[in-house]
Amino acid sequence: MPVRRRTDPVRTPNRTVRLDVPAVRGDGGDVSVAVSCPRCGGPVRAPDLMHTESRCLGCGPVPPLHVPEHIGAEIVASVVDRITATADPPVTPLWCPWPLPPGWTLTGVAYAGDERTGVRATAVACAGPAPLGGGPADLVFVAEEPGVGLGTRLAGLSGPDPGPQLADALTDPGPGHPEHVGQARIRVGGHPTPLWL
Numbered sequence: 001m002p003v004r005r006r007t008d009p010v011r012t013p014n015r016t017v018r019l020d021v022p023a024v025r026g027d028g029g030d031v032s033v034a035v036s037c038p039r040c041g042g043p044v045r046a047p048d049l050m051h052t053e054s055r056c057l058g059c060g061p062v063p064p065l066h067v068p069e070h071i072g073a074e075i076v077a078s079v080v081d082r083i084t085a086t087a088d089p090p091v092t093p094l095w096c097p098w099p100l101p102p103g104w105t106l107t108g109v110a111y112a113g114d115e116r117t118g119v120r121a122t123a124v125a126c127a128g129p130a131p132l133g134g135g136p137a138d139l140v141f142v143a144e145e146p147g148v149g150l151g152t153r154l155a156g157l158s159g160p161d162p163g164p165q166l167a168d169a170l171t172d173p174g175p176g177h178p179e180h181v182g183q184a185r186i187r188v189g190g191h192p193t194p195l196w197l
Contacts, residue, residue: 038065038112038121039149039160047116054114059160063112063120063148071108079109079122086118094122095141095188104128107138112150121148 037044037056044054044064053061068075083094092113096106108125121144130137142151149160185192 033066033068035064035066037062039153041153053117059149063117064114065110065112065121065150067108067110071106076106076109079111082111083119083122086113086115092119092122092145093143094124095143096124097126097141100126101128101131110150112144112148120145121150123150123154 035044036042037059039059039062040056042056042058044056044062045051046064047053051061054064055061068079080094083092092111094109094111097104100106104126105128106124107127108123110123111119112121113119121142123143124141126139126141128137129135140154142154144150147160152159152161185194187193
């Protein structure tokens with residue numbers, strides 16, 4: 001089924017009209033891309049005469065989340081091209097462990113933003129065997145500007161920013177204290193980076 005763009009005319013028996021509803025699919029070059037709200041997953045309305053930004057009916061102004069329907073080397077390359085084309089140097093990284101652990105595969109990639117605002121959030125999903133036990137495991141890397149809300153949505157938290165939960169984590173009493181909760185860390189770019197739990 002061809003992708004219908006917002007400007008494509010709709011023919012009815014009596015007249016031809018233009019769609020006044022947002023497109024449900026975007027265009028990532030020659031890649032079919034689903035577009036949604038990064039905070040709630042709902043539909044996103046494109047900018048129009050009354051609003052200069054994309055917006056969700058429930059969340060208000062948001063950078064639209066673009067998720068390619070298929071994954072492959074050319075899809076990842078097109079997302080990287082989109083990220084590098086919007087800013088020099090790119091502001092939002094696209095994180096992916098490389099080389100992937102044995103048995104792991106890249107299962108998805110997404111970015112939030114548009115031509116006007118640039119890329120404001122990225123996500124990479126990987127899947128493979130659980131490293132600490134049997135069964136499958138999924139891992140999603142999210143890099144975003146504050147307030148985008150993609151990370152909180154994928155973590156199952158409410159709101160666009162995990163402020164209260166982050167404040168609790170930052171007021172942790174520290175090593176040696178009986179109420180101390182340790183943070184898991186991984187190395188990213190040679191630097192220890194805490195995992196958001």
